[in-house]
Amino acid sequence: MSAVGDFSVVAIVKDARKPSRFFRFMRRNPEIAWGGFLLALMALLSVAAPWLGTIDPRAISTASRLRPPSAEHWFGTDMLGRDLYSRVLYGGRISLTIGVLSAAFSALFGTAIGLMSAFGSVLDAVIMRIMDGIMSIPAVLLAIALMAVAGASVQNVILAVTIVESPRVARLIRGIVLSLKQQPYVDAAIAAGSSMPKIVIRHLLPGIVGPLIVQATFVWATAMMLEAALSFIGAGTPPSIPSWGNIMSDGKALWQVKPFLIFIPAGFLSVTLLAVNLLGDGLRDLLDPRLSKGI
């Protein structure tokens, strides 16, 4: 009888501890809490767009052009009579997807290039000169040049951002791996006869993961900003697909008379960027104390 009683007490304590630990973590890391909350909200809004009272974001209605925000059109309508609320919610899907995929691809290629560079001496010199060269081209201009050649499409925006951002990830990973290689435990692993793949996976990757996640969140923010900038100047997501940058690009001709055409999508984009940046700052303090003093 007493054993059963003990067991139930433990279960209750365990149940009570679970949420409190979560909330304690969030209280201690307000940046992660706020960033995560805002980001989750934005993601939810764009994923659940079809069930949130939206209409077809591409439906043109010449009868109701440039309506101010009202009960029927919460954010008003644009110059083609398209519902801005629907466009902004669906636009979030494209902007967030481009951000996430660009961050993932940049992290993947950047890590691969960085590892390759850290392990080969001649290769290192060649790779790093190429990376230096790519990083000497201002990011926006390189992305513009790539888009001008590749043509406007969502895939090409992701490709352009990945080409622009991978070298920055590669340089970071290379630096970390070079310093980890000096650690005695890596020497010990080599002396013990561990194979190269095993050393990389067991001893080096754990040291990379933290900084990589932090860097990836910043690439995510940069990617969404680049998408918006490219689409805004007419070299990003094609006009037929609504993205936050695109919606602003549509609105720029009339922004002085209808400022909401710019400022509503701008607000969504800025809040999302703020969320990702807060999340990145919080994760950096949490995962990578060495970097938290710098930028």
Add this chain to the structure above:
Amino acid sequence: MLIYAIRRVLMAIPVMGVVALMVFGLLYITPGDPAMVIAGDQATPDQIARIRVSLGLDQPPYIRFGTWIWQVLRGDLGTSIFSNQTVAHMIDQRLEPTVSLLILSIVISISAGVPLGVAAAWKKGKAVDRALSIFTTAGFSIPVFVAGYALAFVFASNLHWLPVQGFTPIADGFWPFLRSLILPAVTLSLVYSAVIARVTRAAMLEVLSQDYIRTAQAKGVGPMLILFRHALKNAAVPVVTIIGIGIATLFGATVVTENVFAIPGLGRLTVDAILHRDYPIIQGVVLLSSATYVLINLIVDLLYTLVDPRISY
């Protein structure tokens, strides 16, 4: 020092070589005929043939690259496909607004960012520091064109203090020239000064914890003298470095900002070139801005010894 300078200059050459190769090669890594890529979907065979000849596509790639590099080194950036003017001439025409905008932005950013960073480090954890933290986070989160529209909306559309759009050349008077540049320059400064302020704060915090600062305080040196004479000097290297590196972001942001404020500079030229698929112009602008960036960072590297006498090569 001289040997270091020579070595540093030699190091910049392969970097520029890679840049040139990228700028040149971009057109050829895409599948299909570059002439058709440039000409676009609605081009006639005649137009495509004309572009093919003007690009020298009948020759092998390494000869084309060699010829192109030789021409670029002599200042010949090719001919615009759309307007038939030389790219060098078209860039030259658009240089004044962009260069003025960049210089004004750099001046504003440094004179706002450095004191802000110093103040935040001095009053660490106090109101100034928290305000800076909010400002820098906002600076990184608000896209440059959004900030531009917000500033134009408040100070031009509503308050009518400054012109909404356009650029007045300096030849038409200094005051109208400056008025037309204030809003775009402040827009560009938001993110750039945020970066400078953050780095200044971090570098100052490092220096302020050192013994000689405590000594200076103990012997009764005033805070202004300590901060700007004793500490800032030793915190200068990271600050100068980030000013150099940040120039790249500034170049990119200029393209977008010129578009917001309808400034007829290199950014507008680039955007118009995208619409016309005028690749030689994009090549020219990318090459020029990258070369400027490499040159500025070369100068920054060489300045280290002047800024910090402890560094010697």
